[in-house]
Each structure stands twice: as structure tokens, then as C-alpha cells.
Amino acid sequence: MNEATPRHTAAPSNLAPIDFETEVGPLPLHGTLPESLRGTLVRNGPNPRVPDAKAHWFSGDGMLHAFHIADGAVHYRNRWVKTGPSDGVANTNVIGHAGRVLALEEAHLPVVIDLATLDTLGPTDFDGGLQHRVTAHPKTDPRTGELLFFGYGTPESLSSGMSFGAVSREGRVTRREQFEAPYASMVHDFAVSAEHVMFPIMPLTASLERAQSGRPPFAWEPAQGTRVGMMPRNGSTKDLVWWSGPACYVFHVMNAWEAGNSVFVDVMQFDLPPLFPYPDGSPAGDSRTPSRLTRWTFDLDNPAHEFTQTVLEETRGEFPRMDERYAGFAYRHGWFAGHVALDDGEVRMYASVVHVDHATGARDMFTFDAPDMVSEAIFVPRADEADEGDGWLLATVWRGRSDTSDLVIFDARDVAKGPVCIASLPHRVPVGFHGNWFLERPTRLTSD
Numbered sequence: 384m385n386e387a388t389p390r391h392t393a394a395p396s397n398l399a400p401i402d403f404e405t406e407v408g409p410l411p412l413h414g415t416l417p418e419s420l421r422g423t424l425v426r427n428g429p430n431p432r433v434p435d436a437k438a439h440w441f442s443g444d445g446m447l448h449a450f451h452i453a454d455g456a457v458h459y460r461n462r463w464v465k466t467g468p469s470d471g472v473a474n475t476n477v478i479g480h481a482g483r484v485l486a487l488e489e490a491h492l493p494v495v496i497d498l499a500t501l502d503t504l505g506p507t508d509f510d511g512g513l514q515h516r517v518t519a520h521p522k523t524d525p526r527t528g529e530l531l532f533f534g535y536g537t538p539e540s541l542s543s544g545m546s547f548g549a550v551s552r553e554g555r556v557t558r559r560e561q562f563e564a565p566y567a568s569m570v571h572d573f574a575v576s577a578e579h580v581m582f583p584i585m586p587l588t589a590s591l592e593r594a595q596s597g598r599p600p601f602a603w604e605p606a607q608g609t610r611v612g613m614m615p616r617n618g619s620t621k622d623l624v625w626w627s628g629p630a631c632y633v634f635h636v637m638n639a640w641e642a643g644n645s646v647f648v649d650v651m652q653f654d655l656p657p658l659f660p661y662p663d664g665s666p667a668g669d670s671r672t673p674s675r676l677t678r679w680t681f682d683l684d685n686p687a688h689e690f691t692q693t694v695l696e697e698t699r700g701e702f703p704r705m706d707e708r709y710a711g712f713a714y715r716h717g718w719f720a721g722h723v724a725l726d727d728g729e730v731r732m733y734a735s736v737v738h739v740d741h742a743t744g745a746r747d748m749f750t751f752d753a754p755d756m757v758s759e760a761i762f763v764p765r766a767d768e769a770d771e772g773d774g775w776l777l778a779t780v781w782r783g784r785s786d787t788s789d790l791v792i793f794d795a796r797d798v799a800k801g802p803v804c805i806a807s808l809p810h811r812v813p814v815g816f817h818g819n820w821f822l823e824r825p826t827r828l829t830s831d
Contacts, residue, residue, distance in 0.1 A: 408458030428815020445474030481554030512556025528552030702759035716772030754783035
């Protein structure tokens with residue numbers, strides 16, 4: 384991309400790829416493996432098959448890491464996502480929908496994966512229903528099973544064109560619309576509540592002209608301010624109303640919901656985008672630029688269509704998660720990977736797991752020993768009928784001293800007491816992005 388972005392040669396050691404595929408298990412356990420946990424945690428992240436010091440880390444080939452838990456044992460398997468030259472790298476997320484496991488990134492179609500083997504089965508357009516790139520962060524409606532998605536830079540890359548659509552529980556594309564954003568930008572995530580869809584357009588702008596002239600294709604231009612397009616779930620993109628707010632950047636949304644005549648969106652908000660430059664190539668924010676859990680409030684009675692931003696938690700961090708059974712509705716519990724401020728002013732990135740109770744404002748936190756780093760933590764309910772937040776958190780932790788990784792399992796509402804069980808790998812799981820929990824291994828599937 385440009386000299387303001389990290390490259391493999393300057394990366395911390397756990398950013399480096401591993402060069403093998405393997406199966407290991409049963410893994411050594413420390414503590415008690417919860418009896419109710421039966422399924423597979425799958426994580427995704429960049430792991431270039433041929434490392435290139437000139438390539439941006441974000442662009443590495445996807446690698447899936449699966450931890451299968453059953454009968455009191457944990458087994459591990461990893462595989463590259465083996466995409467074709469025009470199918471992207473599928474390195475950002477992995478979800479389940481309509482009986483398929485899908486590896487995602489935001490510039491290409493989903494790629495179907497066999498959960499039992501992690502074999503790559505190929506891209507899918509849902510029987511011709513998808514025509515353009517789709518987000519790595521679609522939203523599943525817990526009531527209907529509908530999958531909502533968007534794309535940015537569509538149909539032309541680095542343009543202000545965007546798309547929005549939905550896939551039914553059965554895997555049929557039921558809507559697909561195109562619209563123009565106020566300006567071209569990088570839009571990594573969006574927000575969906577029971578009654579609204581919101582598209583945050585933030586001033587990490589995109590420019591084909593810059594890219595063609597050798598300058599940064601994505602650059603920070605705070606004078607543009609933040610715009611959020613809001614539309615009714617039962618409406619169309621023709622009904623979009625554009626709200627305004629101060630310049631900021633958000634990679635990830637925790638949740639969105641309605642209460643009274645307001646819409647609320649909880650996000651991990653940066654004042655400056657990490658790892659991206661100004662238009663002239665000079666650095667805007669570095670890898671340690673912090674984000675904080677922040678609530679956006681949209682008062683639907685406000686004729687000026689200006690939203691407010693309220694910091695909920697001073698602990699910095701990223702990778703927010705929630706109990707997905709409450710996605711789009713008022714909720715109580717949220718979790719994220721937290722940073723720890725040191726006495727010398729430095730910051731330990733991704734050093735802790737943080738639980739926030741929105742009902743009481745209380746924070747529950749566990750910090751790993753230095754220099755360990757934790758991944759995004761995935762919530763798994765104890766049972767289908769369990770109360771919100773009653774369940775387990777699963778994450779991987781890189782142990783810096785041994786250069787190996789562990790799967791750690793927490794009681795989701797008591798993370799401060801530490802993991803209830805640790806499953807240890809003989810090798811490391813490189814820093815990745817996102818993952819999800821799959822209740823069972825589906826039968827072998829095929830792509831379109």
C-alpha cells in the first residue's frame with residue numbers, strides 16, 4: 384500500500400505466517416473442559432503462502448484454524464483457504480449460513496469451506512444472486528435467520544458506489560440494491576437493528592486518482608466528517624437519510640438497537656485510523672492508535688440529523704463481540720480484546736479479555752502475562768435457553784515466551800477469575816481477524 388502501513392519485516396513475531404498444515408489432538412488440557420461445549424471454533428486470518436516483504440499483511444492468503452470440542456477432548460486442524468487467482472484471499476471472517484461454512488473478505492464473493500476437513504470448495508454467488516463483492520461482516524437476524532450484507536466500492540473499486548442485500552435462511556438472495564455514498568471510503572462494518580440498517584461512511588477516503596498516481600488509495604481526510612446512512616429494514620436504499628457526526632473511524636460494531644424514538648449503535652471508535660496515512664503519505668495513526676467502546680445515539684426527532692458519541696469504557700481495545708442471540712435488540716453483555724497501559728506510557732496491545740455489563744456499567748477483566756496476546760473472544764451460550772451472557776468465551780492466546788498458542792475458555796460472566804480450561808498447541812496460531820462457533824460438523828458440501 385504505502386510506507387505508512389506495516390510490512391512483514393517490521394511486524395511483531397506473531398504476525399509472521401506459519402508454513403504448514405497439520406492436525407493435532409487430543410490437546411493437553413489444563414483445568415476442566417465444560418461438558419456443554421460440543422462443536423467447533425474456527426478462526427480466520429492472513430497467512431501468506433509465499434511471504435513477501437513488500438506486501439501488506441492484510442492481503443495474505445487466508446488460513447483457517449479449527450478447534451473441535453467433543454467427548455471431553457479438543458482436536459486442532461489448520462488449512463489455507465485455497466482460492467483461485469480471481470477469487471481473493473478470503474482471510475477475514477468465517478461464518479455459517481444456509482448449511483454452508485463461508486470464508487469471507489470484503490473484496491470478493493464468499494468461499495465455501497467443508498467444516499469437517501477445512502477443504503476449500505470454491506466461491507459461491509448463491510445461485511447467481513450475488514454480483515459484486517460483499518462484506519466480511521454480514522449480520523444474521525436471530526429471529527428470521529436472514530443474512531444481511533453490503534459491499535463498498537461497487538461496482539467500481541475505490542468509488543462511492545455501495546450495495547446492500549439479503550440472503551434468506553435457505554440461501555436465496557431476496558434483495559439486492561445499489562446506492563451512492565456521500566463520498567468514497569473504506570467501510571469495514573455496518574449496523575443492523577430490528578428496524579433499521581445503518582451504513583457508516585467515515586473519512587478514511589478512497590481515491591482511484593490517488594492510487595493511479597502512486598499515492599495512498601485509502602487516506603485520512605477528517606474534514607469530510609462522518610456520515611451515517613440510515614434506512615428502515617422494511618424500506619429500501621431510496622429511503623436512506625444521511626446523518627452527520629464528528630470525524631472518527633470504526634472497524635467494528637458491537638450491536639445496534641432501538642429504544643423509544645432513538646436508535647443506538649455501540650462501536651469501537653478510533654479518533655484516527657490505525658495504520659493508514661494522510662493523502663500525502665505521512666502517517667495519521669500508528670498500530671497503537673487506541674479505540675474505545677463508544678455509543679452512537681440517533682434521536683429520530685432531531686431534524687438536523689446529527690448523532691452523538693458517548694464513550695462507555697475507557698479501557699482501549701478492539702474486536703467487540705456479544706451474545707448473538709440478542710443481535711439487533713437491547714442487550715446487556717459485551718466483550719472485547721483489551722489493551723493495557725504501562726507505567727512508562729507504552730501500551731500492551733491485546734493483553735486482556737474485557738467484559739462490559741451495560742446494565743450496571745461494571746467491567747470484568749482478565750490480563751495475560753506479558754508478552755502474551757489474545758485474539759477476539761467468541762461467546763457460546765451454555766444452552767439454547769440460557770440467559771443472555773450465560774455461557775463461555777473462547778479465544779486463542781499467543782504465549783510469547785514459548786512461541787506457542789493455547790485455546791482458552793472463560794466463564795463469560797466471570798472472566799476475571801481466568802480461564803476455566805486451557806488446551807495447549809505445540810505451535811503458534813498467528814495473529815488473525817475473526818472467527819465463529821459451529822455447533823456441529825455439517826455433511827460434506829459443494830460450491831455452486
